[in-house]
Amino acid sequence: MSVTRRILIVDDDDAVCETLSDVLEAVGYHTVIAGDGEEAVTCIQKEDFGLVLMDLRMPRMNGVQAYREIKKRRPAVEAIMITAYATGDLVQEALRAGAREVLSKPLAMDRLLTLIAAVCP
Amino acid sequence: MSDKAPAETGEEAALGPLVRKVGHLVRNKLAVLVNSTYYLRLRLGDTDEKVTRHLNLMEREVGVASAVVADLMDFVIVKEPARRPLDVNQLAGDVLSELAYPDAIKIVTALKPGLPLIEADPAQIARALEKLLVNAVEAMTAGGRLTVRTGLGDDGQMVWIAVSDTGPGIPVEDQARLFDPLFTTKPQGFGLGLPIARSFVERHGGRLEVRSSPEKGTTCTVTLPPRSR
Numbered sequence: 001m002s003v004t005r006r007i008l009i010v011d012d013d014d015a016v017c018e019t020l021s022d023v024l025e026a027v028g029y030h031t032v033i034a035g036d037g038e039e040a041v042t043c044i045q046k047e048d049f050g051l052v053l054m055d056l057r058m059p060r061m062n063g064v065q066a067y068r069e070i071k072k073r074r075p076a077v078e079a080i081m082i083t084a085y086a087t088g089d090l091v092q093e094a095l096r097a098g099a100r101e102v103l104s105k106p107l108a109m110d111r112l113l114t115l116i117a118a119v120c121p
Numbered sequence: 122m123s124d125k126a127p128a129e130t131g132e133e134a135a136l137g138p139l140v141r142k143v144g145h146l147v148r149n150k151l152a153v154l155v156n157s158t159y160y161l162r163l164r165l166g167d168t169d170e171k172v173t174r175h176l177n178l179m180e181r182e183v184g185v186a187s188a189v190v191a192d193l194m195d196f197v198i199v200k201e202p203a204r205r206p207l208d209v210n211q212l213a214g215d216v217l218s219e220l221a222y223p224d225a226i227k228i229v230t231a232l233k234p235g236l237p238l239i240e241a242d243p244a245q246i247a248r249a250l251e252k253l254l255v256n257a258v259e260a261m262t263a264g265g266r267l268t269v270r271t272g273l274g275d276d277g278q279m280v281w282i283a284v285s286d287t288g289p290g291i292p293v294e295d296q297a298r299l300f301d302p303l304f305t306t307k308p309q310g311f312g313l314g315l316p317i318a319r320s321f322v323e324r325h326g327g328r329l330e331v332r333s334s335p336e337k338g339t340t341c342t343v344t345l346p347p348r349s350r
Contacts, residue, residue, distance in 0.1 A: 013149045019156030026163045057145075084148035085141060085194065088203025088242055105152035106187050109159040 004050035004120045006030045010040040010066065011055040011082070016105075020053065027113060029120070037066030044070045049077055050120045056083040056090060056102065064094050071098065078119045082107060136197050144194040151190070154183050185309070192313040195248065195321075196302065202242035202324055206348055209236060209271055209280055212243060216250045217269060225264025233272045236280050240348040241325050249318040249329070253284040253341045256314060259307060260288030260339060278347055279327075285340040291333040299331055318343075 007029050011017045014035070021031040032049070034040040036058050044052075052070060056063040067079045081094045084105040091102045100119055103112060158179045167173050210232040217228065239246075257267050265287035272281055291299065298304045300319055305312035318341075319329045327345035 013153070015153040016149060016156070019153050019160060022160045023156055023163065026160060082152075084145045084152065088200055088244065091244075092203050105148045106155035106183065107152060109155065 002050075003048045006032070006047075006049045006051075007116070007120070008032050008034060008040060008043055008049045008052045008054075010034045010037065010052060010058070010063070012036050012058045013055075016055070023109065023113075024053075024116075029116070037061030037063065037069075040066050041069045041073070044073050044077065048074055051116065052077055052079045053116075054079060054081055056081045056086050056094060062090070064090065064097050064099075067094070067097050067099060080112070080115060080119065137199065140194055140197040144190050144198075147190050148187070151183055151187050154179065158183070189311055192311050192317060195317045196313045200245070202245055202321075204240045204242055204325075206238040207241045207243055207246065208238055209246075209282055209345070210234070212247055213250065213269055213271060213282055216247050216254065220251070220254050220258070222258045222267070223264065226258060226261055227264075227266050229266055229268045231268065231270040233270075236271060236273060237278075237347040239280055239325075239345045241345065242321075245321040246325065246343075246345070249321040249343060250282065250284070252314040252318040253343070256341070257284050257286035257288070257339070260286045262288075265338070274344065279344045280347060281342055281344045283340055283342040285338060287338045290335040290338055291331075292335065296331070296333060 005028065007024055009017050009020050009024070009031055011020075012035055017033040017035070021033055024031050032043055032047070034043050037054075038061050040052065040054065052067065054063045054066060058066075061069075063081050063083075067081075070077055070079075079099045081099045081102040082105055083091075083102060086102065094102050101115055158176055162176050165172055165176075213230070213232060217230070222228070254267070254269075261267070268283075268285040270283045270285070272283075273279070274281060295306060300315050301312075302316050303312040315329075315331070322329045322343050322345070325345055327343060330342045330344075331339065332342075333339040
């Protein structure tokens with residue numbers, strides 16, 4: 001499968017990861033799950049992805065910090081951030097770090113899939 | 122309860138951490154339900170009428186629960202505006218494009234071109250506008266006309282956005298309580314829409330005014346200062 005259709009899902013809530021993965025696999029993407037930012041960076045070192053779909057607020061390393069580390073290793077990887085609650089500052093920081101979009105949970109799934117299709121053609 | 126949001130009265134210090142934590146948790150759980158429902162719809166399609174009905178019910182109820190949590194968090198938690206230059210006409214168009222409304226309602230816009238940019242948090246002003254638009258739609262149960270206008274104040278400085286409906290208007294006895302938290306006349310209402318809208322607008326140095334005439338409808342006007350040069 002082409003790298004652009006490979007998505008790394010990063011969230012410290014297992015059920016969020018599992019259900020997102022099931023939806024994305026059902027519509028034709030290949031997904032890998034990481035439980036936090038550090039694990040995401042480790043995954044990226046092993047294999048390439050077109051997109052990281054990542055929670056903004058996670059223990060140890062937040063989504064913005066993790067994405068900066070990921071970009072150092074794989075500059076072409078795109079990111080869409082998801083969050084159950086984020087301050088405006090953190091959202092702006094994510095966008096400045098290069099995230100395509102910051103989406104609120106619960107996600108509007110049609111919108112997410114449209115966005116992913118644009119980012120991962 | 123004060124007619125101001127806890128975010129404005131200092132009560133946020135006591136309530137904020139609790140609401141933030143509970144809201145974060147509940148939104149994650151609702152996210153799982155939304156994802157699962159979407160997955161089931163993908164797998165099951167519309168082959169079984171009863172299944173489709175249950176999926177629709179799940180989506181609707183999760184949507185209501187999400188809206189209540191969002192209102193509670195917006196009402197209690199102080200979120201400093203993340204300001205950037207903003208075109209109110211663009212914002213009004215964006216929010217309108219996301220608005221759900223029945224066929225019996227006609228949308229009319231009169232957006233004044235060339236308005237000065239404002240310096241505002243797009244998410245907060247969009248949320249305030251969304252609240253006014255949803256109120257307007259819900260006021261016109263028998264259909265009607267929803268008008269969104271923008272313009273420049275008489276001083277040539279302040280930018281305004283007005284949302285008008287042709288609903289039955291707000292009873293005179295209710296008008297003084299419009300901004301009271303939890304005051305609502307809707308069976309499913311939570312009564313935080315206008316307080317939240319006003320809180321967001323005032324955080325930007327603006328104001329929100331509501332004018333209503335029985336049988337003629339209601340106009341809500343948001344006035345915001347222009348971007349400082």
